[in-house]
Amino acid sequence: MPGEICSVIQGGAFFGTCIANPCGAGPVTCECADPGCPACRVDDSSGGITVTCNTCPGGGCP
DSSP, X not given: OTTEEEEEEESSSEEEEEEEOTTTTSOXXXXXXXXXXXXXXXXXXXXXXXXXXXXXXXXXXX
């Protein structure tokens, strides 16, 4: 939905949900979307914005 991003937590299991965009009107970055994530990725190629947090040590989960 407008004003939302998809938030995915990946750490052996895969959990996804839509959340209000915490970055407001600025660009969606890991620093504002998920500042505590050890290995973050922002993807906007699917027509929406997905922020994926890989919680495995060293971001090692596929």
